[in-house]
Amino acid sequence: MSSVLEFPREDHFLIASHALKLQGFDGAAWLCRFSVADFRPHHFCLYQCDFPEALRTAVPSRWAEFLAGRFAARRALSDLGAGSMCPPMAADGLPQWPELASGLVVGSISHSRDWAVAAAMTSSALFGIDIEHKADENTVAALWNMVLSPAEQKLISRLIVDSGVADKSTAFTLAFSAKESLYKALYPKLRLGLEFSDLTLQSIDITRQQLRLKLIKPGLDVGAEEMVVHWQDRGSAVICWCSPTA
Missing domain, CATH: 3.90.470 (Ribosomal Protein L22; Chain A)
Known part of the structure; x- marks a missing residue:
């Protein structure tokens, strides 16, 4: 066998x-x-x-x-x-x-x-990982305002212009997947569901392949002001992972 x-x-x-x-x-x-x-x-x-x-x-x-x-x-x-x-x-x-x-x-x-x-x-430590296929144009358009705040949208748009390597699909999927990985990491501690608006994207570093996010939902403490999410670009998909209490 x-x-x-x-x-x-x-x-x-x-x-x-x-x-x-x-x-x-x-x-x-x-x-x-x-x-x-x-x-x-x-x-x-x-x-x-x-x-x-x-x-x-x-x-x-x-x-x-x-x-x-x-x-x-x-x-x-x-x-x-x-x-x-x-x-x-x-x-x-x-x-x-x-x-x-x-x-x-x-x-x-x-x-x-x-x-x-x-x-x-x-x-x-807590840990979460997420894999997402890159969103197509229709999906990005449908979810853009639900997943990203106006400030996050500006950050994403600026990244696309400044980096010269990130496209809208990849940048959006990274933000989506980063939040998903953090939700998965934090759930065993918080034991409650989070909305996309409960986490705000602070920065994206293309060179280091890192995103920084902040939990802004009142009354929740995860022991970190900002949380780092790492990522890999797998071509048709991205993988994000984080350990916010490591």
């Missing part, structure tokens, strides 16, 4: 996977490409991952995303010495990360279309 960390022979659901090096992140991360069209329910057995009852009524594409994300998470956990465990879904819907001899694992999983990414580390 094939190792659970390898693609079973003659299976076309999982296309490729590889480790990621993430700036400012002392842990393990994996990126996985998968085929929704080639997903079948038996893949949960094939990859030895428990099917969550919470997804029983979900569409098959959601099952495929879940399994691909768990496969990437399993790769990351294996690199941390956790063997071949697949993190189950907790009652709140979040991944249930294990505790190792080296400490409690914190991690995050994200997916977009045919890509899934997961990262994990042993730490008491």
Whole structure:
């Protein structure tokens, strides 16, 4: 039988996977490409991952995303010495990360279309990761005012002019993904949903591939005035990650 960390022979659901090096992140991360069209329910057995009852009524594409994300998470956990465990879904819907001899694992999983990414580390810090395919012109137009404040729109527009390398689609997607990664990092601590307007984009550094954001929702304290989000441009998609209490 094939190792659970390898693609079973003659299976076309999982296309490729590889480790990621993430700036400012002392842990393990994996990126996985998968085929929704080639997903079948038996893949949960094939990859030895428990099917969550919470997804029983979900569409098959959601099952495929879940399994691909768990496969990437399993790769990351294996690199941390956790063997071949697949993190189950907790009652709140979040991944249930294990505790190792080296400490409690914190991690995050994200997916977009045919890509899934997961990262994990042993730490008491918060952590969030997000992957987004670059928004097309219609999506940017539809979400521009919902995701970005007037001040953020000016910052994005100035970046496009000044940098000479960022286009509107990439810049918008970066801002969107950065906020998503911070939401995911902060949720385990705050235990409440945040709006796009609760986080404000302060700056974007193209050279360092960093964004700085500030939580402006009254009454919330995350122990940092500004929070740094790192990113990678993957061509058709961007990956953002952050550890606001690291």
